[in-house]
Amino acid sequence: MKKVIVENLKYRYPAMKQLALDEISFEVEEGEKIGVIGRNSSGKSTLCQALVGLTPHFYKGTYGGRVIVDGLEIKHATVSEAALKVGIVFQNPFTQVTGAKLTVYEEVAFGLENMGLSRAEMIEKVDRALHLLNIYPFRNQNPFSLSGGQMQRMAIAGIIAMRPSIIVLDEPTSQLDPQGTEEVFSAMDELSAEGMTVVIVEHKMEKVAQYCDKILVMKDGKRAAFDTPAKVFSRDDLSELGVCAPVYTNICKALGKKEGAYYPVTLAGAARVLGARR
Amino acid sequence: MKSLSLYVERDSFIHRVDPITKLFYIFAAIIVPFVMKDLTVSIVCAAVSLILLAVGKVLRNAITVFACLFLIMITIFLIQALANINNATVVFSISGIHFYAEGMINGVKIIMRMTDMVAAFLILILTTKPSDLVEDLIRAGFSPRIGYVIMSIFQIVPHMAGAIDVITDAQRARGVETKGSLPVRIKAFLPLLGPVVLNSFMNTKERAMALEVRAFDAKNKKSFLNEAVNFRHAMAYRVLFVLLAVSAVAWRAGGVLL
Known part of the structure; x- marks a missing residue:
């Protein structure tokens, strides 16, 4: 079942001449994990905003094409209506703290309160989200007292607790250490296994290659590629797209070692083709 | 904090x-x-x-x-x-x-x-607790938007004060004198206003988006984690x-x- 349908999406910010999104089209199946990569200012964040309706409802500007998430056409729904189907986590964790709650637990429950859920349902969902993101021990702390990484995981938990069918993450690991990054990706993996569709903007290519089913490469607001990690990272024009392949892929490229028709993109794949033994 | x-x-x-x-x-x-x-x-x-x-x-x-x-x-x-x-x-x-x-x-x-x-x-x-007061008022029919504003003041204003300290330190690191007599402090305070105000505007916009995507404007009746x-x-x-x-x-x- 298709959870995200983007058709000929065009968007230009007010007072800008250049299109931020230019004829973008792609489809995402239920439970798929899509990595969005590309240079800075290639339109990745704008695409994330378009998926949840912040574009065109929050940011005005010129908008064309269609975005349909879980059967809801974003153009005809409010952001709050769309929020029940698709959640987004932004890059800056600080601005995702509502500022109206005194503990991490209450902060994560904020969206559920707005949805009008019963207290018992809230507790169940908040507990699960806090455990999944490994921040349960901080539940009684003030949200502003957390570190950047903890705050980001709290922001993700706040969205996950709302159990949207699609979650969009815009560089969620930019402030996380390697362990925190791994925890976020594993959490996404677990949610995806339960049927949640994940769209994640990320610069850590090894993680994108390891966890994502498909990769959307953006360049100057256009879709430059949309395929499996192996196909995308095996391309010869990656540098023109402003993308670096994972280090394992580069090693295998340098040694000319392919796994079938494509270069391996993960450590396990590289170990296989290089014949490494444990 | x-x-x-x-x-x-x-x-x-x-x-x-x-x-x-x-x-x-x-x-x-x-x-x-x-x-x-x-x-x-x-x-x-x-x-x-x-x-x-x-x-x-x-x-x-x-x-x-x-x-x-x-x-x-x-x-x-x-x-x-x-x-x-x-x-x-x-x-x-x-x-x-x-x-x-x-x-x-x-x-x-x-x-x-x-x-x-x-x-x-x-x-x-x-x-x-301010949150108990605001939640009770919202339960009694008070606007959740005004309730949010009241609650956020308790948290965000002290955080803005923290941001001022960070910007002051950054300016001090670039050689701006921020300590001393009153005229020196006033002179140091003026360049603070630009970054603090701009930063606050940007944060406000992003926070408004974050509230929207957490269904703050949803039309259904809100519920509360904390019992009355x-x-x-x-x-x-x-x-x-x-x-x-x-x-x-x-x-x-x-x-x-x-």
Whole structure:
């Protein structure tokens, strides 16, 4: 079942001449994990905003094409209506703290309160989200007292607790250490296994290659590629797209070692083709 | 992180009273002494409010606030004692300055009313979590948007103060003198305004988006994680406070008419 349908999406910010999104089209199946990569200012964040309706409802500007998430056409729904189907986590964790709650637990429950859920349902969902993101021990702390990484995981938990069918993450690991990054990706993996569709903007290519089913490469607001990690990272024009392949892929490229028709993109794949033994 | 909230965590009867009932108490504590205009009533009301602070185990915290008001109270008392329009009876004189009985009584009355009013508000502020107050008000029909604004002030303003410190440090690192005499501090303060204000605007926009995507504007009825403070005799106390206020007004109106 298709959870995200983007058709000929065009968007230009007010007072800008250049299109931020230019004829973008792609489809995402239920439970798929899509990595969005590309240079800075290639339109990745704008695409994330378009998926949840912040574009065109929050940011005005010129908008064309269609975005349909879980059967809801974003153009005809409010952001709050769309929020029940698709959640987004932004890059800056600080601005995702509502500022109206005194503990991490209450902060994560904020969206559920707005949805009008019963207290018992809230507790169940908040507990699960806090455990999944490994921040349960901080539940009684003030949200502003957390570190950047903890705050980001709290922001993700706040969205996950709302159990949207699609979650969009815009560089969620930019402030996380390697362990925190791994925890976020594993959490996404677990949610995806339960049927949640994940769209994640990320610069850590090894993680994108390891966890994502498909990769959307953006360049100057256009879709430059949309395929499996192996196909995308095996391309010869990656540098023109402003993308670096994972280090394992580069090693295998340098040694000319392919796994079938494509270069391996993960450590396990590289170990296989290089014949490494444990 | 510091919060603007003055809430003091204690286990007391006053802490267990729900916030709306405390608002009713404030209403009565203000109306009764102001309407009745009697010194004894003012003293009794002030004493009751102070006793309630003591019952709430927050009298010591309240004293800090009263210490800040001490200068104002003394000033009011002196002005009244020296220059009240009804002054006639000299009680004592110091270096030819006469202190009058009428003014002193009126000064004490005003101080007692102030004490009562401030203590009544402190009962609410020191013994009630801001979130409990706001959530109870929203449950009673108050706008969630205004509730959010009130709550966020407690958290975001101290955080902005923290951001000012960070920007000050950054400017100091670039050689801007931020410490010293008042003119030096004012000179250092002006370049702070640009980054702080711009930063706040940007954060506000992003936070507005974050609220939207967490269904803040959803049309359905909101629910609450925290259960309402369940105070058994809330209604009886509220009726009592309203009756006290209404009786005071009626007594005054009757007195005026007679």
